[in-house]
Amino acid sequence: xxxxxxxxxxxxxxxxxxxxxGTKLTAAVLSVDRQLKQPAWLAHKRxxxxxxxxxxxxxxxxxxxxxxLLAGRPVTAVGVSFGGPVDHAxxxxxxxxxxxxxxxxxxxxxxxxxxxxxxxxxxDANTAALGEWRFGAGRGVNSLLYITVSTGVGGGWIxxxxxxxxxxxxxxxxxxxxxDPNGPMCLCGKRGCVERLASGPYMAQDYRAQVQGHGLATGxxxxxxxxxxxxxxxxxLQRSAWALxxxxxNAANFINPQLFVLGGGVTKAGPLWWDExxxxxxxxxxxxxxxxxxxxxxxxxxxxxxxxxxxxxxxQ
Amino acid sequence: xxxxxxxxxxxxxxxxxxxxxGTKLTAAVLSVDRQLKQPAWLAHKRxxxxxxxxxxxxxxxxxxxxxxLLAGRPVTAVGVSFGGPVDHAxxxxxxxxxxxxxxxxxxxxxxxxxxxxxxxxxxDANTAALGEWRFGAGRGVNSLLYITVSTGVGGGWIxxxxxxxxxxxxxxxxxxxxxDPNGPMCLCGKRGCVERLASGPYMAQDYRAQVQGHGLATGxxxxxxxxxxxxxxxxxLQRSAWALxxxxxNAANFINPQLFVLGGGVTKAGPLWWDExxxxxxxxxxxxxxxxxxxxxxxxxxxxxxxxxxxxxxxQ
Numbered sequence: 001x002x003x004x005x006x007x008x009x010x011x012x013x014x015x016x017x018x019x020x021x022g023t024k025l026t027a028a029v030l031s032v033d034r035q036l037k038q039p040a041w042l043a044h045k046r047x048x049x050x051x052x053x054x055x056x057x058x059x060x061x062x063x064x065x066x067x068x069l070l071a072g073r074p075v076t077a078v079g080v081s082f083g084g085p086v087d088h089a090x091x092x093x094x095x096x097x098x099x100x101x102x103x104x105x106x107x108x109x110x111x112x113x114x115x116x117x118x119x120x121x122x123x124d125a126n127t128a129a130l131g132e133w134r135f136g137a138g139r140g141v142n143s144l145l146y147i148t149v150s151t152g153v154g155g156g157w158i159x160x161x162x163x164x165x166x167x168x169x170x171x172x173x174x175x176x177x178x179x180d181p182n183g184p185m186c187l188c189g190k191r192g193c194v195e196r197l198a199s200g201p202y203m204a205q206d207y208r209a210q211v212q213g214h215g216l217a218t219g220x221x222x223x224x225x226x227x228x229x230x231x232x233x234x235x236x237l238q239r240s241a242w243a244l245x246x247x248x249x250n251a252a253n254f255i256n257p258q259l260f261v262l263g264g265g266v267t268k269a270g271p272l273w274w275d276e277x278x279x280x281x282x283x284x285x286x287x288x289x290x291x292x293x294x295x296x297x298x299x300x301x302x303x304x305x306x307x308x309x310x311x312x313x314x315x316q
Numbered sequence: 317x318x319x320x321x322x323x324x325x326x327x328x329x330x331x332x333x334x335x336x337x338g339t340k341l342t343a344a345v346l347s348v349d350r351q352l353k354q355p356a357w358l359a360h361k362r363x364x365x366x367x368x369x370x371x372x373x374x375x376x377x378x379x380x381x382x383x384x385l386l387a388g389r390p391v392t393a394v395g396v397s398f399g400g401p402v403d404h405a406x407x408x409x410x411x412x413x414x415x416x417x418x419x420x421x422x423x424x425x426x427x428x429x430x431x432x433x434x435x436x437x438x439x440d441a442n443t444a445a446l447g448e449w450r451f452g453a454g455r456g457v458n459s460l461l462y463i464t465v466s467t468g469v470g471g472g473w474i475x476x477x478x479x480x481x482x483x484x485x486x487x488x489x490x491x492x493x494x495x496d497p498n499g500p501m502c503l504c505g506k507r508g509c510v511e512r513l514a515s516g517p518y519m520a521q522d523y524r525a526q527v528q529g530h531g532l533a534t535g536x537x538x539x540x541x542x543x544x545x546x547x548x549x550x551x552x553l554q555r556s557a558w559a560l561x562x563x564x565x566n567a568a569n570f571i572n573p574q575l576f577v578l579g580g581g582v583t584k585a586g587p588l589w590w591d592e593x594x595x596x597x598x599x600x601x602x603x604x605x606x607x608x609x610x611x612x613x614x615x616x617x618x619x620x621x622x623x624x625x626x627x628x629x630x631x632q
Contacts, residue, residue: 085604143483157571159480166572167459170605173569178562178600181496190600246494251570253489255473256482284494284506288401289486 014042014073016066016115017307019081020058021124022098024048027065028304032076032312039135039308043069046300055101063114077314078111078119079307081127088169091121120310125172126163127306128296129156132261134309136297143257146296147174149244150264153195159255175199179246197243200266206236223269237269241276248277249284252291263296330358330389332382332431333623335397336374337440338414340364343381344620348392348628355451355624359385362616371417379430393630394427394435395623397443404485407437436626441488442479443622444612445472448577450625452613459573462612463490465560466580469511475571491515495562513559516582522552539585553585557592564593565600568607579612
């Protein structure tokens with residue numbers, strides 16, 4: 001397939017990428033021939049799911065979306081990102097924290113029956129890490145931790161040029177590592193885990209607790225107030241960044257990766273936040289442990305690009 | 317070499333394992349034929365180095381020890397454990413914290429010239445992890461963190477059935493991950509890192525600070541006093557175990573390994589210590605993250621067994 005015209009002559013080698021998010025379904029198709037250089041979607045479509053959606057609705061909608069984008073053209077493989085715990089080896093969804101009906105659902109098997117080609121499934125933290133590593137901000141490094149800081153704090157590893165999932169697929173849970181055992185209580189039952197201090201909703205909650213009657217509804221609002229000089233917002237934002245930085249420094253001491261790639265809404269908080277994340281991370285890491293902390297390249301599409309990377313080497 | 321008699325007929329396939337410890341030099345030889353089943357040393361010798369030793373003395377002593385144990389028989393490869401930072405790829409020692417003269421020393425190159433066979437070098441945390449995984453308490457698992465809790469706290473990873481060293485060879489530094497940002501100050505300049513709370517000398521120091529004139533000189537003495545009902549010793553020992561447990565729980569959330577293998581003098585502290593390590597580790601880890609914490613099988617010889625594992629597949 002060195003001849004670019006083969007794309008036109010045989011428009012057959014398409015990959016289908018599917019992303020089952022918490023509140024949205026995204027599908028895209030990519031030409032296999034073009035993926036290694038300047039990858040770009042041939043087609044891309046996102047649907048926001050209604051409140052009260054279930055697994056059956058999501059699956060049927062996603063399958064319809066896939067067929068619509070393929071438009072009758074043959075597909076080589078289907079890569080899938082799922083917003084919840086997945087057994088990657090079997091492609092079975094363990095559960096969704098957002099949508100009922102996904103418990104122990106054989107997603108890979110169901111989609112292989114539907115599309116008649118190999119399917120690979122992984123959770124969204126791992127696919128986002130893989131997407132940023134293969135096509136985004138992490139290209140060319142041997143090891144990275146991708147971290148999403150949003151309504152929750154999660155992560156995915158690339159170690160030695162491949163996904164590291166852990167023995168139960170649970171690796172990357174920086175959000176529930178403890179950085180302050182005397183800190184505030186998290187829903188998970190522990191005090192001072194990274195998510196309790198660094199995530200957007202908890203920042204907003206902590207602001208409301210301090211400024212009664214003048215609540216800010218979101219982490220974004222806290223970040224804006226901090227940028228505008230609100231002292232309380234500033235201290236909450238700084239503590240969020242400090243907690244994430246200590247978590248990153250600990251991860252660096254444990255694993256010594258080259259790179260940390262940060263995505264998610266809270267990373268839009270501006271230089272106050274980024275400076276403190278970097279300061280706390282390098283202060284926590286040993287002097288001999290070096291790394292770089294950079295923003296993600298993709299926003300919502302990181303898991304979708306990872307879904308492509310899951311199947312780019314798969315042959316029918 | 318399926319015929320065991322080949323061992324007698326050709327007593328030539330020997331591996332030499334060398335361990336440059338902080339205060340001792342150990343060499344051993346092993347038959348390649350026997351290593352896969354019930355491995356045992358054919359010869360083993362340990363020398364304690366005098367105070368004021370230097371790199372030249374250690375190297376010459378170790379080379380003499382190797383030749384003595386080989387006794388003129390040919391060797392296939394030499395595996396080396398070094399008690400300090402090493403560049404594994406080149407086999408260069410970065411430095412020793414204990415012995416002068418090792419700075420940027422090309423140990424692999426020097427030993428290859430001496431013995432005329434392939435040499436592999438790694439630091440003692442990695443070789444101990446490898447030794448326990450290949451021949452000791454961690455046999456058969458896919459992933460583990462080996463942790464030594466002694467005068468310091470260090471560690472080495474096996475991930476996916478091989479050593480994970482990190483991009484600078486610095487992975488495994490659980491001792492300098494932070495578990496209590498309001499804790500006591502460590503020599504490393506941070507507060508509340510695992511080593512500051514969990515290592516033997518710091519436990520003894522904390523005891524002396526609380527019981528003036530009735531100091532206990534070592535972590536072992538603190539553990540014995542705790543077992544005999546000394547309330548202050550008990551609380552110091554418990555905090556040591558708690559700190560290590562939080563560090564282990566954080567490691568579990570980050571990497572989700574199957575197993576933690578604990579070696580070093582402090583692990584002899586008894587059930588008070590072990591129970592608290594396990595409790596704090598499982599409390600810190602997410603409920604979906606499972607793992608086992610067990611004692612190391614080898615004491616001083618773990619790095620030496622790892623040195624064997626470094627070269628068992630190496631062909632001349």
